[in-house]
Amino acid sequence: MTPGARISAAIEVLDDVNARKRPAADALKDWGLSHRFAGSKDRAAIASLVFDAERNRASAAFLMGSETPRAVVLGSLARARGMDADALMSLCSGEAHAPPPLDERETNCLAKGDLNGAPSFVAGDFPQWLEPSLTAVFGENTIAEMSALATRAPVDLRVNTLKAGRDKVLTGLAHLHATPTLLSPLGLRIPLMPDGRGPSLSAEPAYVKGLVEIQDEGSQLAALLALAKPGEQVLDLCAGAGGKTLALAAAMQNKGQIHAADRDGSRLMRSMARLERAGVRNVQLHAPRGSHDVLASLEGRCDLVFVDAPCTGTGTWRRNPDAKWRMRPGALAIRIAEQVEALEEAVRFAKPHGRILYVTCSILREENEDRIAAFLREHPDFQCLSAQELASTAHLPELARFASRLGLGLRLTPLTSGTDGFFVAMLMRGAHAAQ
Structure with missing residues (x-):
């Protein structure tokens, strides 16, 4: 699938999520079953697009002046991946299953839009009804705290000390650029790829043999x-x-x-x-x-x-x-x-x-x-x-x-x-x- 086709798929999945009020993971699974031509890398990339859109739904919609799945996906590409109007224009060509071209309003929103004047629940990407509870906890740091909760989570592993020590496992996962966690003496952190995907651990000997477990x-x-x-x-x-x-x-x-x-x-x-x-x-x-x-x-x-x-x-x-x-x-x-x-x-x-x-x-x-x-x-x-x-x-x-x-x-x-x-x-x- 082309990058543009993946964006179209993400918009389709998000439309299903909104229409049927269902978890994104369920909608992604059903999309994969009905589009078997999509390979594992395609499905992972589409999932990453959908989850980025959900993380930034409020701010992306504000940026684009619309709450449609298309607007949210495009806005999230600008918010989460730093894509400007020119970059998105090249992806939204209307060809080879890519989304239709950007219209003038969308181009202007991407070129000139920002979050100035946005309410805190938009700037922090959280449900408006929770604002009193969150403000009671975080006060003036509410937007910063909630913005951090709207970022991608890294892949954290816990070393199973029944089978190995952290140094041994760290060496075995060097190809994944694993580093020790700062607070847990048993943890390793693996950075995400630029598109937000984590590594496939099911084929890693350290995981298969039980030397590590996925755990935040x-x-x-x-x-x-x-x-x-x-x-x-x-x-x-x-x-x-x-x-x-x-x-x-x-x-x-x-x-x-x-x-x-x-x-x-x-x-x-x-x-x-x-x-x-x-x-x-x-x-x-x-x-x-x-x-x-x-x-x-x-x-x-x-x-x-x-x-x-x-x-x-x-x-x-x-x-x-x-x-x-x-x-x-x-x-x-x-x-x-x-x-x-x-x-x-x-x-x-x-x-x-x-x-x-x-x-x-x-x-x-x-x-x-x-x-x-x-x-x-x-x-x-x-x-x-x-x-x-x-x-x-x-x-x-x-x-x-x-x-x-x-x-x-x-x-x-x-x-x-x-x-x-x-x-x-x-x-x-x-x-x-x-x-």
């Missing part, structure tokens, strides 16, 4: 801050597909026991292949079985309950940019109720002197500091470690600078830490809380 640096840090030790009894209460379970197993050196549970049994079972590839041997999977209490035997026995709480996912918008436009106000209330329920469930399993690590990939105060404050009011036998104490105990003292200014816990964002948006808080029970 912020997620790696959350697992390290859990302070999981060899020999402990650990419950990963919302394990999902097992990313943090794998990291906990490595920290525990395959010693002790990790119990991984999730309401979505099919998603949990998909972690089996990952566990096997990583050489993990200390994990039991607890899939739901109707009304049967599959975790009853763990009540009051866990040293650590890891709560990767259901949340709005606002901290992952770099990777899931279309999700921010599909999010609705009612979703926040639903997630908060689920977070309260997850924390209450965690109390049931934490033993005396045990601990609960509460983690979200959200940047909203309502899902983070407010939840910890409410939990502590209801549970005086728990205490939240200060960010400084938690960072020091995890031997990651530099993380103390990410202490939340809105309450207890640590906050990570693309702008401040170069990671996805994460919140982490450690709740200690009983005698530990009093020390």
Whole structure:
């Protein structure tokens, strides 16, 4: 496919996303199935165009003076890839499946348009209804923080210390220009290609052999801050597909026991292949079985309950940019109720002197500091470690600078830490809380 034809395909996919109110990944998959002539590189390039358009939807539409898929794709090419009117004219020729030529209005918008006078939700590319919540968190830095969340996310890998050290893996991935992450002692970062695509890791020996796992640096840090030790009894209460379970197993050196549970049994079972590839041997999977209490035997026995709480996912918008436009106000209330329920469930399993690590990939105060404050009011036998104490105990003292200014816990964002948006808080029970 020509570059122009790829742009036409991206416009077609975005039109499908808008018309059917569906995730971009689903629309891209269907487009690929119905256009089998498109090769893997074509499909990857089209996906990159679509996700860039979603990242910059509000600012691109403002720049072009239109919200049509064509306007958003063209505007995003100007915003995300720095293409000027002349460059886009050469691609939009109307020939060989390329988009029709630019009209006079489009040419003028590309040549003279800018974001001067744009509202903050346009300049920062986020839903207008979330502005009060985001401003309460970031204040005058709201546009800068949200603009960082509208950029492309790098490819982060976690070195599996059950099989290799970081230096060894770094050498093996030198051809991908891998570099050590700045905050996680286990992480490697691989730069994206100019068109926004990452490398194909499925053919890399280090990935196939389980020496590395794809995991954002912020997620790696959350697992390290859990302070999981060899020999402990650990419950990963919302394990999902097992990313943090794998990291906990490595920290525990395959010693002790990790119990991984999730309401979505099919998603949990998909972690089996990952566990096997990583050489993990200390994990039991607890899939739901109707009304049967599959975790009853763990009540009051866990040293650590890891709560990767259901949340709005606002901290992952770099990777899931279309999700921010599909999010609705009612979703926040639903997630908060689920977070309260997850924390209450965690109390049931934490033993005396045990601990609960509460983690979200959200940047909203309502899902983070407010939840910890409410939990502590209801549970005086728990205490939240200060960010400084938690960072020091995890031997990651530099993380103390990410202490939340809105309450207890640590906050990570693309702008401040170069990671996805994460919140982490450690709740200690009983005698530990009093020390």
